[in-house]
Amino acid sequence: MSEKNQEITVVALDAMGGDNAPGEIVKGAVAALQAEEKLEIRLVGRKEDVEKALEGLTYPADRLTIVDAREVIEVEEHPAGAIKSKKDSSIVVGLKLVKEGEADAFVSSGSTGAVLVGGQLIVKTIKGIRRAPLAPFIPTSKGPCLLIDCGANVDAKPEDLVLFAKLGYIYCKHAMHIENPKVGLLNIGTEETKGNALTQAAFPLLKDCKEINFVGNVEAREIPAGAVDVAVCEAFVGNVLLKTYEGVGKTLLSEIKGALLSNFQAKIGGLLIKKTLKKSMKRFDASEYGGAMLLGLNGLVVKAHGNATSKEIKNAILQCVEFKTQHVPEEFKKIFGLEG
Amino acid sequence: MSEKNQEITVVALDAMGGDNAPGEIVKGAVAALQAEEKLEIRLVGRKEDVEKALEGLTYPADRLTIVDAREVIEVEEHPAGAIKSKKDSSIVVGLKLVKEGEADAFVSSGSTGAVLVGGQLIVKTIKGIRRAPLAPFIPTSKGPCLLIDCGANVDAKPEDLVLFAKLGYIYCKHAMHIENPKVGLLNIGTEETKGNALTQAAFPLLKDCKEINFVGNVEAREIPAGAVDVAVCEAFVGNVLLKTYEGVGKTLLSEIKGALLSNFQAKIGGLLIKKTLKKSMKRFDASEYGGAMLLGLNGLVVKAHGNATSKEIKNAILQCVEFKTQHVPEEFKKIFGLEG
Numbered sequence: 001m002s003e004k005n006q007e008i009t010v011v012a013l014d015a016m017g018g019d020n021a022p023g024e025i026v027k028g029a030v031a032a033l034q035a036e037e038k039l040e041i042r043l044v045g046r047k048e049d050v051e052k053a054l055e056g057l058t059y060p061a062d063r064l065t066i067v068d069a070r071e072v073i074e075v076e077e078h079p080a081g082a083i084k085s086k087k088d089s090s091i092v093v094g095l096k097l098v099k100e101g102e103a104d105a106f107v108s109s110g111s112t113g114a115v116l117v118g119g120q121l122i123v124k125t126i127k128g129i130r131r132a133p134l135a136p137f138i139p140t141s142k143g144p145c146l147l148i149d150c151g152a153n154v155d156a157k158p159e160d161l162v163l164f165a166k167l168g169y170i171y172c173k174h175a176m177h178i179e180n181p182k183v184g185l186l187n188i189g190t191e192e193t194k195g196n197a198l199t200q201a202a203f204p205l206l207k208d209c210k211e212i213n214f215v216g217n218v219e220a221r222e223i224p225a226g227a228v229d230v231a232v233c234e235a236f237v238g239n240v241l242l243k244t245y246e247g248v249g250k251t252l253l254s255e256i257k258g259a260l261l262s263n264f265q266a267k268i269g270g271l272l273i274k275k276t277l278k279k280s281m282k283r284f285d286a287s288e289y290g291g292a293m294l295l296g297l298n299g300l301v302v303k304a305h306g307n308a309t310s311k312e313i314k315n316a317i318l319q320c321v322e323f324k325t326q327h328v329p330e331e332f333k334k335i336f337g338l339e340g
Numbered sequence: 341m342s343e344k345n346q347e348i349t350v351v352a353l354d355a356m357g358g359d360n361a362p363g364e365i366v367k368g369a370v371a372a373l374q375a376e377e378k379l380e381i382r383l384v385g386r387k388e389d390v391e392k393a394l395e396g397l398t399y400p401a402d403r404l405t406i407v408d409a410r411e412v413i414e415v416e417e418h419p420a421g422a423i424k425s426k427k428d429s430s431i432v433v434g435l436k437l438v439k440e441g442e443a444d445a446f447v448s449s450g451s452t453g454a455v456l457v458g459g460q461l462i463v464k465t466i467k468g469i470r471r472a473p474l475a476p477f478i479p480t481s482k483g484p485c486l487l488i489d490c491g492a493n494v495d496a497k498p499e500d501l502v503l504f505a506k507l508g509y510i511y512c513k514h515a516m517h518i519e520n521p522k523v524g525l526l527n528i529g530t531e532e533t534k535g536n537a538l539t540q541a542a543f544p545l546l547k548d549c550k551e552i553n554f555v556g557n558v559e560a561r562e563i564p565a566g567a568v569d570v571a572v573c574e575a576f577v578g579n580v581l582l583k584t585y586e587g588v589g590k591t592l593l594s595e596i597k598g599a600l601l602s603n604f605q606a607k608i609g610g611l612l613i614k615k616t617l618k619k620s621m622k623r624f625d626a627s628e629y630g631g632a633m634l635l636g637l638n639g640l641v642v643k644a645h646g647n648a649t650s651k652e653i654k655n656a657i658l659q660c661v662e663f664k665t666q667h668v669p670e671e672f673k674k675i676f677g678l679e680g
Binding site for chain 2: 222235237239244251255258270279
């Protein structure tokens with residue numbers, strides 16, 4: 001890292017990505033700077049738009065700088081094509097800051113595909129890592145569970161799952177401060193012999209893996225109750241689980257809200273339970289945990305939801321600080337016997 | 341069918357399977373007989389246990405007979421081994437009634453594995469069908485969605501998915517009376533080129549399939565809102581989706597219940613909303629739809645939940661009546677140009 005103070009985490013933030021950009025993004029940046037002293041932010045995007053969004057906000061100007069980038073990658077664009085053609089987009093410019101050591105991490109609410117492809121093409125994986133998994137947190141009754149992999153590289157090999165397990169274990173142990181994170185292999189039964197060709201081949205490899213706390217197969221049904229801290233799976237399956245999680249939660253809550261507005265008695269009841277229910281549901285609010293991480297790169301890349309609010313952006317930025325200060329990159333490199 | 345009246349549906353019912361056997365099973369049978377005239381039930385299980393469970397119940401004795409079976413397959417037993425060794429178990433005896441044409445369908449709350457393996461080994465698939473998919477209904481805002489396949493035969497081929505799509509379409513059209521059921525391919529993106537090797541290969545085959553109403557890829561997130569009537573997938577993925585659905589629903593509702601009991605104000609509010617909420621949640625109660633069907637066999641095999649109550653058993657039995665009277669088996673045979 002050229003002239004950077006190793007005590008400070010520098011986060012490049014895509015000011016143009018997502019439904020609420022640049023307003024909520026910029027607000028999230030300011031909130032993160034207020035919460036964390038040892039943090040600098042590079043807001044990447046159209047200078048005039050970012051400056052306008054900053055108007056009226058109070059922030060430490062010495063720790064917030066704007067990096068001009070004139071283009072924006074839209075969600076409907078083909079990810080690989082956009083990364084190659086839009087060299088002056090906020091995503092490409094931001095990722096290059098990480099590649100060149102000017103930033104430790106990049107956070108974006110923009111196109112998931114472009115962030116995933118760009119992360120691997122520009123920041124590149126740590127030597128020895130064939131593919132970087134996308135790992136979001138999903139809320140459970142006992143706190144967050146890291147679901148790894150939910151990315152775009154489907155049809156993983158058994159060895160990939162072992163690597164995902166190691167990355168997830170290290171992340172949860174160091175950045176999440178979980179004593180000895182429980183790692184489970186997402187499967188359709190708990191017995192060792194259950195599953196498809198991939199999980200059957202991965203199980204003995206994971207069992208032999210002494211560096212992690214492998215607790216065996218875990219069924220999708222057990223995850224919401226908090227059975228494991230890390231759930232390892234192939235990306236297609238992880239993606240289906242993640243989206244089912246979001247879909248069922250959203251639909252159930254909207255049904256309940258609808259019911260509470262359907263008649264006078266229910267409306268009164270709804271008012272009486274509002275506060276308690278909100279508190280109880282907070283644990284199931286994914287935005288509390290920041291964004292989904294692309295792990296195993298030479299730096300951290302975090303993808304926040306497309307509709308992320310300032311709270312989620314702030315949490316995603318603080319996630320990057322934890323990643324850096326708890327020396328997660330160094331721990332990752334140790335997997336391959338590389339210098340920490 | 342030897343001497344059976346073709347107007348009557350005969351259902352073989354496993355009286356010994358599930359957590360609530362034989363009590364709830366027998367009650368479900370009696371309720372189904374009361375709801376449907378053209379129905380006969382063979383209660384399969386230990387005669388004395390079944391007789392005891394029937395004590396005090398009022399039912400049409402001419403339409404309810406007991407078929408003695410002395411053994412019970414436990415859920416922890418190895419499915420294939422149990423099917424082979426326990427010839428006098430309620431599952432084997434019940435499935436044989438279907439095989440021999442003495443019954444049109446078999447319903448069980450017992451070991452899922454034994455029912456799946458036994459269904460394929462004893463009842464056997466319709467000529468041309470390589471594997472029989474397990475298809476449960478999952479509740480959505482717009483009614484039930486048939487999720488096909490969630491069974492034990494993982495790693496399906498593209499052609500299997502096409503067959504699942506046809507079976508699901510026919511079932512929903514005829515037995516569920518849905519005008520032109522929407523069939524979606526469960527995938528991790530909506531574009532034609534998205535997904536893994538399996539979905540990419542299956543997509544063009546489904547698109548070319550003129551007998552069904554293929555609406556393209558469907559993401560797991562859209563299913564709870566009722567985007568499709570039939571969601572086609574490989575069994576491992578289907579199983580994960582199904583169990584995530586159950587797990588998230590259960591955990592969220594238990595969190596909400598907990599919140600409503602946590603303080604006095606919330607308790608009062610809870611009482612006020614109870615009736616409305618219950619009505620609204622009824623749509624999300626999977627037991628309303630009966631059980632998961634093993635489709636494509638020479639007869640219908642239905643697997644009800646292990647903790648099924650009499651209501652679910654009754655609905656599973658009535659599901660078999662609809663299957664028979666709407667000539668679904670004949671429609672299935674037409675897929676392969678066989679006599680209807």
